[in-house]
Amino acid sequence: MRRHDPDVTVSESPTNILYVGNSGVLCGVQWEELEAVFEPYGPIVDICVFPTGRPYSFVKFESVEKAREAFDALHGTHPSQVAKADVVFYLAFITNMPRSTASTDQEMPPGLKVMEEFVSENEQQKLLDVVATCSNGESKGSLKNRRVFHFGFEFLYGSNTVNLDGPFPPPFPPICEALIDRMCQAQLVKHRPDQLTINVYEPGHGIPSHVDTHSAFEDEIVSLSLSSDVVMNFRECSVSGRSVAVRLPARSLTIMKGESRYAWEHCIASRNYDCDPASSRLIRRSQRVSFTFRKVRRAPCECEFPQLCDRNRDDNVKKLPSSDTEARGLEKTFVANVYEEIAAHFDETRYSQWRAVKTFLDELASGSALLDVGCGNGKYLNEDIRLLKVGCDMSANLCLIASAKGACVAQADGLHLPFRDGAFDALISIAVIHHMSTVERRLVAIGEMLRMLRPGGTALITVWAFEQKMNNEQSEYLKWGRNRESLVDRPEDDASAYPSGALLVHLNNTAFQQQDLLVPWHRKAPTDGASLANPQSDRFLRFYHVFKRGELEDLCAKIPHCRLIST
Structure with missing residues (x-):
């Protein structure tokens, strides 16, 4: 326990806080099951769970006596309220609760907006009917973990761009055009989308950490979540690597623009449950459908993040020197x-x-x-x-x-x-x-x-x-990234999509995809609390040639x- 959470100390005498081993998401135990197990023993002040990586939880009672009753009754047992048959709880008294897993006080990535209940229940059903029609037709596609459908332009997953040369998928369904009209009238988007990708996610499926290609699309990336809540994780593309978990409720609209669009990776972890960043309660996933709207870019990207920009153009891409x-x-x-x-x-x-x-x-x-x-x-x-x-x-x-x-x-x-x-x-x-x-x-x-x-x-x-692996062991460089994020593997860059000799920008703490690359460095804000006058000017790229064995x-x-x- 000390190894996993150094802020938690075991108490030699009973306290009102219990460590509960073999519980939490990693062990397949739901928040509601924990509540049902411990509630009969007295008023519960708090339950702390972790979404990934930690096979334990914490329960805080109003009194030491109630915690002791729960300990005596449950230590070393399989509670009947837990559906998973092979779970045995092991308990211990601790002196303090760990740091809260809630993140309501965390600032959202700049430029990110989540609008709850953007569509009604009736509209949601009409949109799901569109998916059902696609599934029965000839326009369906598939990836390893999900079904996908394209409208307007086909999205090319190998290069994270669009096929501008055809063949072209069908035009937007009328209900989607009506939603876009609503977005434009409310001035939620500056560019009217002309590309739509529908993804169907089964429980347990996620998406790798990525930034939508700068050069392929205009500023706004707009995604409508349907049928199931999910937690999306955002991570700043810098050495600081600040992470923020954001809950996307069913029927909500997520708008990424500016810094959140260009300078933050986003992903959804591959798991059956999420931990609500506001309440720490577990959210059971069901089948989720997303409608992602984009505007295809017709001119070079002019974003304020040139160090992170992935412009796929001979005149903009940095190349290996020839002299x-x-x-x-x-x-x-x-x-x-x-x-x-x-x-x-x-x-x-x-x-x-x-x-x-x-x-x-x-x-x-x-x-x-x-x-x-x-x-x-x-x-x-x-x-x-x-x-x-x-x-x-x-x-x-x-x-x-x-x-x-x-x-x-x-x-x-x-x-x-x-x-x-x-x-x-x-x-x-x-x-x-x-x-x-x-x-x-x-x-x-x-x-x-x-x-x-x-x-x-x-x-x-x-x-x-x-080579960042030897004898199936990851290097400390990769372990550091895994521990910082504990989400999903990142996608490999398709170097063939870039001009020959192009120096791609490396995603920190991922396996190297080429030997010559540009590695980001983000200079932190001043320690006196002042904000940087121009945050973009404090992002830098360093050249590296990584050596093969x-x-x-x-x-x-x-x-x-x-x-x-x-x-």
């Missing part, structure tokens, strides 16, 4: 300039030492001279007075930060290090050369590092790995007098 001059320009824009801008935030978030690096440093002989190439904020240059440490970095602001901490640093280009040959006994370069955009520049960088070493000197060089070894093998000790 050293282009490589220098790309690295200046997407590496050097970015780190100058984010230096202070980088320093706040990069303070712990990696275990492998610390082990390498601890094994160096006392009095060794160490060079840290790409030292960043100097986190490896302080402490350990056994070593003579020198650092260098391209970023002037990072050098100032490291120097203020007492480190000996110099601003320098890793391809032209300003030190004499063989000046150091050891060298580290942690997560640096993957920012170089060509094989030739990465090779020069490694050669420069090895030039710094005396004969017999050792270097530790690390890079991001393309054996690639770094192959580069090192091309350097004369270089011998690999371990990989």
Whole structure:
């Protein structure tokens, strides 16, 4: 229990709060079943459940005596009110309830609006009749987990765009045209939709986390939910990764525009129940139907989020450099300039030492001279007075930060290090050369590092790995993303939909789909509570070349007098 919820402490004496093991959504126990199990033992103050990832719940009684009665009667039993036969409750007294799962105080993503009861019960039935007619006709389609129907234009799931060349699906049903008229009259949309996708979701089915393609559609994405409530999860496309759960009631209209449309991913988890973000009560899903209306974009996207924009156009998409001059320009824009801008935030978030690096440093002989190439904020240059440490970095602001901490640093280009040959006994370069955009520049960088070493000197060089799984185990990078969101797998980008050599924007904490990519960084708001004057200007993209297994070894093998000790 402590491992799952560190804020919860077991009490050695009875309290009025019970931990209930083997309960909650993960174990197939409904909120209503928990209420029915514990209500006979006295007034209940609160029941806390979790939508995913936690096989336990909490029940708070008005008095210790009532909680003790429930404990004595239910500990180690299968309550008759629980439908699932193999569930046995294990109880414990705890000192405090965990942090509330309710999110009514969370701000909605900017630009997101949910309008409840947008259609009447009668209109809902007419719309469901449209789905029934489609299911009996020839226009139906299917995906792995759901039935889909297209109107106006066909939506292409491989590239998340539309087919502008035909064949064209049927026009909108009359009832949908009437709904669009209502949206336009109420000024809910600026562009009259001309593409409609109907999805039929069975209980347990969801949608992967995604952002509707910028370049394919105009600003507003409008979705009508029918037949069943559902909770949609929104996550900001940034390092902060702020998440907000939003309940979409049946017959409600959801409008995404502006920031919520372009800079937030949205998804629906694959499960049979949802947890109401306002009350923490479980919501049993039934078959749900969504009508999603979009306006096909006919001109280049002009959104205020260019760093996150996925324009599928040769003149807008960033590409791999074809010359050293282009490589220098790309690295200046997407590496050097970015780190100058984010230096202070980088320093706040990069303070712990990696275990492998610390082990390498601890094994160096006392009095060794160490060079840290790409030292960043100097986190490896302080402490350990056994070593003579020198650092260098391209970023002037990072050098100032490291120097203020007492480190000996110099601003320098890793391809032209300003030190004499063989000046150091050891060298580290942690997560640096993957920012170089060509094989030739990465090779020069490694050669420069090895030039710094005396004969017999050792270097530790690390890079991001393309393969994020080994022996069926996920890397810490993927685990971090999974723990932050616990929702569903994200879709793979279809790189074939982009021009050859295009640098796609990577979704944080997902498997890499290509080796050369742009990784977002979001600089947090000021700590004094002031809002950013222009939040879009604090979103940045960094170039990365993620290394496949054996690639770094192959580069090192091309350097004369270089011998690999371990990989």
